[in-house]
Amino acid sequence: MDARDDKTQPDRQFTDLLDGMDVLADAIDHRAYPGRAWPLRRPVRRLVLRVLAGAAAAAVIVIGVVLWSNKPHRDTQRLESTPQITQVASRPVQSQPLWCVPYEVDPSISGHVTLEIPSITMPPEGEPGGLWWNIPTISSPFSPEWSNAS
């Protein structure tokens, strides 16, 4: 139903006003929405912003994890890369062969020490008897025969 159709009697007093508003209404009728109002651009924009924010947060987390996981490795490297002055100090000790007798040791007792391995003797087959140990006599500068000989 048009507004003009149900114009009431009092409205006729305002003809000049209504004519003016008709012109305004015509002017408004010439306006149109630019483009399409649906689907909404604003929620799409919001979605894009959320995705970007999420990606940025994920990147920060990944970088944080990578840095954190690299931290112990760096410490090891730092330990491995000891300052050169420390290496110089430790070099003579490392270069000495393990089997060397320290030269400053002057043994007052010298001689030959024979070491034999103890063995077990078993009785011949079919004969009674038990096992017995053959303990070798140790000949060393500390044994009595040495002291008697000297």
Added chain:
Amino acid sequence: MPPDNVDISNLMDRASSGDDGAFGELSLVSQDELLRFALAHGLSFADSAEATQEALLRAYRARRRWRAGSSVMPWLYAIAMNVVREIDRKRRREAGSMDPNLLAGVLEASSTPTDSSEAETHTARLRQLAAAIQTLPPRQREAVACRFLRRMSERDTAAAMGCAEGTVKATVHTALKGLRDKLKQEESSSQVEHGRPRR
């Protein structure tokens, strides 16, 4: 003019049963009318475009509550009216008052420049009228915008404003009287300024 109500009611029936494509078609045929509705209520073009989108979004969210066979445009107008009120309140809060030339701006956008002084006087009166409409109290402004700037029926205006048809009639009458008095007052004051005594 508003789109054919029967056709878009069918589209809304389909949209309410889950057909998003139908809602897309509905928005396409109703978007211009919603934009003009917001412009008629004195919003700027940018705010009117935003109000159109917001009204369509709210309609989409409420599509499940749609009763099949109802008229779409009064329903959309009611949704758009709420959106327009919210934006209007927001702008007034920000700026203290609405720019009285916003409604007159639609004249500049559609009119062609003329040289005759009579045409200029006519345009000046229209601008005065547009500014006077924007200074009306909110309910009167809404009633005038719906009834005369969008040429809506009293029934549709009442549905959009959420009041009875009789209230619309009374509000419109009060608004027209107020407008006439205001314009007469402005006319007489301008005559005094230009040294012409009021007859």
